[in-house]
Amino acid sequence: MNHKEFCSLLKKNNLDFCTGVPCSILSSIITYMSGSAEFTYIPATREDEAIGIAVGAYMGGKRPVVLMQNSGLGTSINALTSLVLLYQTPLLLIISWRGYQGKDAPEHLFMGKYMIDFLKIMKIPAEILEKDVLEEQLMRASRIMEEQKIPVALILKKGVIE
Amino acid sequence: MRRYDAVKAIAECLRDEYVFACNGLISRELFAIKDRPRNFYMLGSMGLASAIGLGASLAKPNEKIVILAGDGNILMSLGTLATIGKISPKNLIHIVLDNECHESTGGQETASSITRLDIIAASSGFANSKYADSTDMLKEVLTKFLRFEGPSFVHVKVDKKRVEVPRVSLAPPEIKERFMKEFLKR
Numbered sequence: 001m002n003h004k005e006f007c008s009l010l011k012k013n014n015l016d017f018c019t020g021v022p023c024s025i026l027s028s029i030i031t032y033m034s035g036s037a038e039f040t041y042i043p044a045t046r047e048d049e050a051i052g053i054a055v056g057a058y059m060g061g062k063r064p065v066v067l068m069q070n071s072g073l074g075t076s077i078n079a080l081t082s083l084v085l086l087y088q089t090p091l092l093l094i095i096s097w098r099g100y101q102g103k104d105a106p107e108h109l110f111m112g113k114y115m116i117d118f119l120k121i122m123k124i125p126a127e128i129l130e131k132d133v134l135e136e137q138l139m140r141a142s143r144i145m146e147e148q149k150i151p152v153a154l155i156l157k158k159g160v161i162e
Numbered sequence: 163m164r165r166y167d168a169v170k171a172i173a174e175c176l177r178d179e180y181v182f183a184c185n186g187l188i189s190r191e192l193f194a195i196k197d198r199p200r201n202f203y204m205l206g207s208m209g210l211a212s213a214i215g216l217g218a219s220l221a222k223p224n225e226k227i228v229i230l231a232g233d234g235n236i237l238m239s240l241g242t243l244a245t246i247g248k249i250s251p252k253n254l255i256h257i258v259l260d261n262e263c264h265e266s267t268g269g270q271e272t273a274s275s276i277t278r279l280d281i282i283a284a285s286s287g288f289a290n291s292k293y294a295d296s297t298d299m300l301k302e303v304l305t306k307f308l309r310f311e312g313p314s315f316v317h318v319k320v321d322k323k324r325v326e327v328p329r330v331s332l333a334p335p336e337i338k339e340r341f342m343k344e345f346l347k348r
Binding site: 017019040042043044045046048049050051052053054055056057058059060061062064078079081082083086087088089 | 182202204205206207208209210211212213214215216217218219220221222239241242244245248249334335337338341342345346
């Protein structure tokens with residue numbers, strides 16, 4: 001799947017208010033959103049700031065998306081627990097998986113190993129995106145976040161979206 | 163000027179604006195002085211009041227958004243001032259009640275005795291930025307900024323004197339639901 005197709009899936013689910021901090025794996029998606037009239041993309045200075053922006057936008061009627069590298073999950077733990085989970089806020093997280101299977105630059109290896117566990121501990125449902133079933137995964141995430149008023153994470157490995 | 167009196171002065175200027183109050187005593191004082199459905203009390207997530215207010219201002223460009231933060235909150239996320247300046251929402255007013263300490267946790271010093279927050283805001287791209295150290299000045303500046311196109315910033319110097327106020331007695335989901343019911347009306 002290419003980034004345009006992925007973005008039109010987001011749009012189809014009204015997930016068009018986006019904010020985040022870039023990652024090379026997310027680069028084509030964020031560049032596309034930033035230049036598209038169909039999306040609002042707000043560049044944040046930190047991932048927890050992006051989560052704050054997303055929660056504010058949700059209260060104003062948007063279905064927000066936060067895009068980040070998994071390193072940003074570390075920065076975001078307090079925002080997720082003491083804001084998003086505490087106030088029962090739906091939110092879609094798109095998190096790139098650096099350090100997958102221990103094959104990456106050294107700074108990505110610990111978070112690459114622990115990311116899934118961090119999400120599990122916080123009881124944030126996570127789906128590892130796969131090319132063939134990506135549309136179903138997105139629809140499911142979109143439904144769960146709305147019904148349960150919780151954050152849901154989609155994990156993006158290198159090469160799944162061009 | 164006590165911070166309690168600054169919050170009271172701000173509350174007197176409010177009409178139909180939506181307010182995002184930061185964690186700690188600022189939310190508690192606003193709750194005690196003028197609780198209203200249009201107040202969002204951020205109980206946790208220290209540092210994120212500015213970001214939440216920014217998100218709300220973008221989702222609802224025709225409503226006025228007021229952010230009430232302390233120096234501890236804003237120093238934790240000075241980057242958000244840069245984000246606001248760059249995006250430049252016209253409907254956003256950011257107030258900082260600066261007592262140069264973390265009063266909620268026992269008065270530990272912050273850096274704002276040195277940092278000129280009003281100048282940081284102005285140089286980050288806020289359209290208006292003013293300093294106030296009396297309730298009269300604060301009311302005058304805020305009344306003006308509520309009419310002006312923003313983003314606007316008010317740096318309010320307050321004393322370290324603490325007034326005892328109760329905790330916010332609403333459950334967090336209730337704060338959000340009550341706020342959204344008003345915010346999504348039009």
